[in-house]
Amino acid sequence: MDSQRVNEAGSGMTGSARIRRILILGGTAEARRLSETLADRPDLAVTLSLAGRTAEPAPQGAPVRSGGFGGAEGLARYLREQRIGVLIDATHPYAAVMSANAASAAKMAGVPLLALRRAAWQRQVGDDWREIDTLEAAVKALGEAPRRVFLALGRKELVPFAAAPQHFYLVRSVDPVDPPLAVPQASYITARGPFTEQADRALLENHAIEIVVAKNSGGDATYGKMAAARELRIPVIMLKRPALPEVTSVATVDEVVAWLDHAIAPSVARGV
Ligand SMILES: NC(=O)c1ccc[n+]([C@@H]2O[C@H](COP(=O)([O-])OP(=O)(O)OC[C@H]3O[C@@H](n4cnc5c(N)ncnc54)[C@H](OP(=O)(O)O)[C@@H]3O)[C@@H](O)[C@H]2O)c1
Numbered sequence: 001m002d003s004q005r006v007n008e009a010g011s012g013m014t015g016s017a018r019i020r021r022i023l024i025l026g027g028t029a030e031a032r033r034l035s036e037t038l039a040d041r042p043d044l045a046v047t048l049s050l051a052g053r054t055a056e057p058a059p060q061g062a063p064v065r066s067g068g069f070g071g072a073e074g075l076a077r078y079l080r081e082q083r084i085g086v087l088i089d090a091t092h093p094y095a096a097v098m099s100a101n102a103a104s105a106a107k108m109a110g111v112p113l114l115a116l117r118r119a120a121w122q123r124q125v126g127d128d129w130r131e132i133d134t135l136e137a138a139v140k141a142l143g144e145a146p147r148r149v150f151l152a153l154g155r156k157e158l159v160p161f162a163a164a165p166q167h168f169y170l171v172r173s174v175d176p177v178d179p180p181l182a183v184p185q186a187s188y189i190t191a192r193g194p195f196t197e198q199a200d201r202a203l204l205e206n207h208a209i210e211i212v213v214a215k216n217s218g219g220d221a222t223y224g225k226m227a228a229a230r231e232l233r234i235p236v237i238m239l240k241r242p243a244l245p246e247v248t249s250v251a252t253v254d255e256v257v258a259w260l261d262h263a264i265a266p267s268v269a270r271g272v
Pocket of ligand 1: 026049052053069094095098
């Protein structure tokens with residue numbers, strides 16, 4: 001961890017005040033909680049970055065900047081210009097492009113990087129999961145016969161399912177799906193998690209869902225549908241997690257705070 005320690009040159013200190021600038025790449029409940037946790041710290045100036053895809057993002061605990069940086073080079077430039085002292089990648093486990101860019105940019109700008117990565121859900125007794133690598137494989141796995149499918153996916157992941165118009169699709173998303181999926185039978189729900197098992201069970205039952213397509217997001221907020229599918233003995237086609245860069249990682253908000261405290265502690269206080 002010492003190689004990751006924030007030194008004076010890369011600390012992003014503002015004037016004489018020893019305030020470290022922290023950039024959190026967000027778009028997740030953990031990033032929001034982390035920014036809330038760090039918001040009151042007088043020794044930190046936290047900015048939270050969102051991709052800008054959601055029309056009305058949930059309120060965040062820190063000032064927000066929104067929109068892409070322009071690839072890894074753009075992010076590296078931002079880190080230098082804003083004198084960011086620590087970069088925290090708290091994006092969703094399927095946001096693989098942003099995580100790769102974060103790893104490259106941190107290296108280019110010489111800024112310590114910590115990734116906050118949720119643990120994946122583990123298969124429980126009674127789960128009927130079929131793991132696949134791509135959305136196209138998920139479409140294929142639905143089969144030829146018409147089925148009633150719950151697509152627990154993001155808006156940009158729906159398009160491949162137009163290749164299997166024989167199925168009925170139930171889609172739940174934060175913002176409306178526009179344009180809608182090019183299939184004759186689809187139903188749309190706009191809702192923001194967390195979702196309870198009870199509510200998701202009712203959703204699956206009310207729409208007579210026969211199969212779920214989902215990502216292994218981990219965390220509690222969207223686990224309800226997995227538990228409900230197990231209860232109802234509904235199979236799940238699970239898109240495997242993408243490969244992410246090998247960087248220093250922790251799994252919880254508390255561990256980020258502990259890492260930060262260690263990384264920014266003055267060497268004198270640490271007895272070094
Ligand atoms: N993928 C999911 O399943 C999922 C689920 C829930 C929430 N989210 C959140 O939604 C956002 C987009 O996810 P994605 O899967 O579309 O990402 P992605 O494919 O990994 O990223 C595509 C591009 O979007 C921009 N971007 C992504 N996250 C950003 C952030 N936090 N701040 C600024 N720019 C960002 C970057 O543009 P530039 O190259 O121009 O910098 C990036 O190259 C992320 O913040 C993620 O945490 C994703």
